[in-house]
Amino acid sequence: MPPGPHDDDRHGLTRRRFLEGSALVPIVFAVGACGADEEPASTGAASSPATGTTGTRSPRSSAEAAAEAGELPATPSCDDGDDPTPEQTEGPFHTPDTPRRSNFVLAGVSGAPLLLTGDVVDTRCRPIRGALLDFWQADARGQYDNEGFKLRGHQFADARGRFGLRTVVPGLYPGRTRHIHVKVQRPHGEILTTQLYFPGEPRNRSDGIFDEALLMDVRRTGSSRRARFRFVLS
Numbered sequence: 001m002p003p004g005p006h007d008d009d010r011h012g013l014t015r016r017r018f019l020e021g022s023a024l025v026p027i028v029f030a031v032g033a034c035g036a037d038e039e040p041a042s043t044g045a046a047s048s049p050a051t052g053t054t055g056t057r058s059p060r061s062s063a064e065a066a067a068e069a070g071e072l073p074a075t076p077s078c079d080d081g082d083d084p085t086p087e088q089t090e091g092p093f094h095t096p097d098t099p100r101r102s103n104f105v106l107a108g109v110s111g112a113p114l115l116l117t118g119d120v121v122d123t124r125c126r127p128i129r130g131a132l133l134d135f136w137q138a139d140a141r142g143q144y145d146n147e148g149f150k151l152r153g154h155q156f157a158d159a160r161g162r163f164g165l166r167t168v169v170p171g172l173y174p175g176r177t178r179h180i181h182v183k184v185q186r187p188h189g190e191i192l193t194t195q196l197y198f199p200g201e202p203r204n205r206s207d208g209i210f211d212e213a214l215l216m217d218v219r220r221t222g223s224s225r226r227a228r229f230r231f232v233l234s
Helices: 010-020 064-070
Strands: 113-122 132-136 152-156 162-168 179-185 192-195 218-221 223-234
Touching: 010 223, 132 162, 192 223
Parallel strands: 113 223
Antiparallel strands: 113 162, 132 152, 132 179, 179 192, 218 223
């Protein structure tokens, strides 16, 4: 079932979770910080929603081709005046008040392993310490847990704005390409609600919500995948 619009629950996130996240837990995943030798996560294309909605194959975008080749620079790049990460619909499957966790691979969760890492910065490439990231996604069969908190959870970026999430590759369901939902918020700031996408997915071309500016940089390691993304907040 395709997602629809939903309210952001802005005040609940701000009041409760930033108080509970004031003591940051170090993130153990290695992530390239801004200005480091490792290439930053996410994409280098401007926001450009897909136009095909009937399933007709359209040419692969330059951003998708670059992502598959492992040549994706940061998007948006951290120069003054660049736009922040694009917003997207929350969809119908958001659940508030998720547990604090950075590992979704718990009992009852199966699927191709995915390690998602990255950072949260402002438009001047300064890391946002303590940024809140609230993730949720479908399981490997394309189903959401709407009764509990399987494949749902929030965390806080460390002092260098870094985050890490161990999860599984989400499955497909009618009307949508493969994606991960996320809300990102600087301390006491506005909430960015958006979605992250996988390069090379056939349904990217027919999903009316898909935005190539939100493609993750995904690499395969055997049966596992490693993905990176940089969130840029205004």
